[in-house]
Amino acid sequence: MDVVSNNLDLRAAPQIVTLRSALGDILRRAIVSGRFMPGQKLVERELCELTGASRASVREALRQLEAEGLVTLRPHRGPFVMSMTVEDARQLYGVRGVLLGYAARLCAAARPAAALAAIASATEALGQGAAAADHRAIVQSGDAFHAAIGAGSGNAVLQQMLASVHNRLALLRNLSMALPHRVREGLAAYAAIRDAIAAGRPAEAEALCLDHNDAGAALALCILEEAEGHRARREARTG
Amino acid sequence: MDVVSNNLDLRAAPQIVTLRSALGDILRRAIVSGRFMPGQKLVERELCELTGASRASVREALRQLEAEGLVTLRPHRGPFVMSMTVEDARQLYGVRGVLLGYAARLCAAARPAAALAAIASATEALGQGAAAADHRAIVQSGDAFHAAIGAGSGNAVLQQMLASVHNRLALLRNLSMALPHRVREGLAAYAAIRDAIAAGRPAEAEALCLDHNDAGAALALCILEEAEGHRARREARTG
DNA sequence: CATAGAAGATTGTTAGACAAACGGTCAATC
DNA sequence: GATTGACCGTTTGTCTAACAATCTTCTATG
Known part of the structure; x- marks a missing residue:
C-alpha cells in the first residue's frame, strides 16, 4: 500500500x-x-x-x-x-404480489432516505421515458423502481427473492415486446406508490403494489396465453 | 393416450x-x-x-x-x-411469515385432498411425538407440516421459496436444541391451522399462520440473542 | 513484543481425457 | 409405408492432474 x-x-x-x-x-x-x-x-x-x-x-x-x-x-x-408456461407466470406473479407488497409495507414504515430518493428518481425517469417513448428507458426505470423498493425494505432476504422473481418475469418480457398503453396507467400507479411510501402509509403502499402487480399479471398472462395459442395453432397446422 | x-x-x-x-x-x-x-x-x-x-x-x-x-x-x-446473525433470523422470519400465510391461504382455498391428508397426518405425528417427548419426531413432523402446506398451495415457486427459507431457519434450530414448552402451544396452533384449511377459511388460515410464525420468531430470536450474548461475553473474556 | 517474511496449504482455474447418454440416420422388417 | 433396431457423431457427466494466486501459519528478526 x-x-x-x-x-x-x-x-x-x-x-x-x-x-x-x-x-x-x-x-x-x-x-x-x-x-x-x-x-x-x-x-x-x-x-x-x-x-x-x-x-x-x-x-x-x-x-x-x-x-x-x-x-x-x-x-x-x-x-x-427457462421457458415459462402460463401457469409458471401465474405462480410467479402470485409470489411477487406478496413479496412486493411486504417490501412496500416495510419501506413505507422505515422510509430510508436513500430508498425514497431512488424511488422518486425512478418514477421521474419512467415519466421521461414514457414521454419519449423510449422503450429501453421505460424497462430500465421500471426495474430500478422495483429494485429501490426491495432495497428500501431493509430486508436482504426479501430483496434477493424479489430480484429472483423479477429476473424470471423479465424472461416473459423478452417474449413479447408489448407494453403499449400500459405505460400511462403504470405511470399513475408508480406515482401513487411513491407517494404512499414517502408519506409513510404502509397499508396503502401494500395495497397499491398488489393492484399494480395484478394489473401487470393480467396483461402478461393475456399476452402469454395469446402467444401460447399461436404456438399451439402453429403446431397443430404443422404436425 | x-x-x-x-x-x-x-x-x-x-x-x-x-x-x-x-x-x-x-x-x-x-x-x-x-x-x-x-x-x-x-x-x-x-x-x-x-x-x-x-x-x-x-x-x-x-x-x-x-x-x-x-x-x-x-x-x-x-x-x-452459513451462520446467522439475529438480524438475518429476523429477516428470514419476516419473509417466512408472508410466504407461509400466502401458502395457507391458497391451500385453504383449493383444499387438495392429498395436502389435507398430509397436514392432518403431520399434526397427528406431532401430537404423538410431543406425548413421547421424541425430539426427532417433533422436528420431523413440524417439517412435514410446513412442507404439506407448501405443496398444498399448488404454487411450485412458492413451495420452493418456503423450503429455502425453512432450510435456512433449520440452521438456527441446530444452534440450540431448545424447544421446551413451545410444543404444547405449538400443538394447538397446528391443529387450528389444520382445521381452518380443512374447513376452507383462507383468511383465518393465513392469520393463524402469521401468529404461529410470530411466536416461533419471538422464541428463536430470544434464544439467538442469548446465544449471541454468550458469544460476545466469551470473546470479551478471551480477547 | 511486535513485525516482516518465508513455508505450507487451500482455492481458483485450466486442460485433457473417457464413459455414458442423447439425437439422428439409414437399412431391415412386418 | 410405417415401425423397429442398429450405428455414429455429438454432448454431457465426471475424473485426474496441474499451476498460479492467495490465505494461513510459523519463524526469525529488529
Missing part, C-alpha cells in the same frame, strides 16, 4: 475477484436481457468459446443460474434457458 | 441420475441436520474424501448450496456453513 491508495476508495474489489461470479453475472444478464431467448439450448462448448472460460467455470456458473430459476439443467441434455 | 397410461405412472427415473444432484442433496442434508455446524469451514478436499466425488463435482454442488443460502463462498477462503 503506497501513498496513492489513500485517496482512492479502499473497499474496491467489488465482487469481480472471481471469474465464476463474473461469469454468472454475464450469463444472467445475457438471459435477462434477451440475448439468449427462452427455451433456447445452451451448449457448454459454445459458452466456453463465447466467454473464454473453461468448462468447469461455465458449469459452476450454470449451476448457480439453475438455482436462481433462470436455466433448467436437463440431465444428459444440457442447459436450456 | 393408450390403455396402459391410465393406470401406471410411467415416468420412473427419480432424479438421482446425476451425481451432482445427489451430492447437493447429501451436503444439504448434512448442513440442515446439523452434521456440519453453522460457521464451520468446509474444506474441499475433505468433502471430496467424505463423499468420494471429485473436486469439480463438489464445487458444483457447493455453488448450488450457496445460491440456496446455506453456505457462503468467501473468495480465496473457501466455503463456510
Whole structure:
C-alpha cells in the first residue's frame, strides 16, 4: 500500500475477484436481457468459446443460474434457458404480489432516505421515458423502481427473492415486446406508490403494489396465453 | 393416450441420475441436520474424501448450496456453513411469515385432498411425538407440516421459496436444541391451522399462520440473542 | 513484543481425457 | 409405408492432474 491508495476508495474489489461470479453475472444478464431467448439450448462448448472460460467455470456458473430459476439443467441434455408456461407466470406473479407488497409495507414504515430518493428518481425517469417513448428507458426505470423498493425494505432476504422473481418475469418480457398503453396507467400507479411510501402509509403502499402487480399479471398472462395459442395453432397446422 | 397410461405412472427415473444432484442433496442434508455446524469451514478436499466425488463435482454442488443460502463462498477462503446473525433470523422470519400465510391461504382455498391428508397426518405425528417427548419426531413432523402446506398451495415457486427459507431457519434450530414448552402451544396452533384449511377459511388460515410464525420468531430470536450474548461475553473474556 | 517474511496449504482455474447418454440416420422388417 | 433396431457423431457427466494466486501459519528478526 503506497501513498496513492489513500485517496482512492479502499473497499474496491467489488465482487469481480472471481471469474465464476463474473461469469454468472454475464450469463444472467445475457438471459435477462434477451440475448439468449427462452427455451433456447445452451451448449457448454459454445459458452466456453463465447466467454473464454473453461468448462468447469461455465458449469459452476450454470449451476448457480439453475438455482436462481433462470436455466433448467436437463440431465444428459444440457442447459436450456427457462421457458415459462402460463401457469409458471401465474405462480410467479402470485409470489411477487406478496413479496412486493411486504417490501412496500416495510419501506413505507422505515422510509430510508436513500430508498425514497431512488424511488422518486425512478418514477421521474419512467415519466421521461414514457414521454419519449423510449422503450429501453421505460424497462430500465421500471426495474430500478422495483429494485429501490426491495432495497428500501431493509430486508436482504426479501430483496434477493424479489430480484429472483423479477429476473424470471423479465424472461416473459423478452417474449413479447408489448407494453403499449400500459405505460400511462403504470405511470399513475408508480406515482401513487411513491407517494404512499414517502408519506409513510404502509397499508396503502401494500395495497397499491398488489393492484399494480395484478394489473401487470393480467396483461402478461393475456399476452402469454395469446402467444401460447399461436404456438399451439402453429403446431397443430404443422404436425 | 393408450390403455396402459391410465393406470401406471410411467415416468420412473427419480432424479438421482446425476451425481451432482445427489451430492447437493447429501451436503444439504448434512448442513440442515446439523452434521456440519453453522460457521464451520468446509474444506474441499475433505468433502471430496467424505463423499468420494471429485473436486469439480463438489464445487458444483457447493455453488448450488450457496445460491440456496446455506453456505457462503468467501473468495480465496473457501466455503463456510452459513451462520446467522439475529438480524438475518429476523429477516428470514419476516419473509417466512408472508410466504407461509400466502401458502395457507391458497391451500385453504383449493383444499387438495392429498395436502389435507398430509397436514392432518403431520399434526397427528406431532401430537404423538410431543406425548413421547421424541425430539426427532417433533422436528420431523413440524417439517412435514410446513412442507404439506407448501405443496398444498399448488404454487411450485412458492413451495420452493418456503423450503429455502425453512432450510435456512433449520440452521438456527441446530444452534440450540431448545424447544421446551413451545410444543404444547405449538400443538394447538397446528391443529387450528389444520382445521381452518380443512374447513376452507383462507383468511383465518393465513392469520393463524402469521401468529404461529410470530411466536416461533419471538422464541428463536430470544434464544439467538442469548446465544449471541454468550458469544460476545466469551470473546470479551478471551480477547 | 511486535513485525516482516518465508513455508505450507487451500482455492481458483485450466486442460485433457473417457464413459455414458442423447439425437439422428439409414437399412431391415412386418 | 410405417415401425423397429442398429450405428455414429455429438454432448454431457465426471475424473485426474496441474499451476498460479492467495490465505494461513510459523519463524526469525529488529
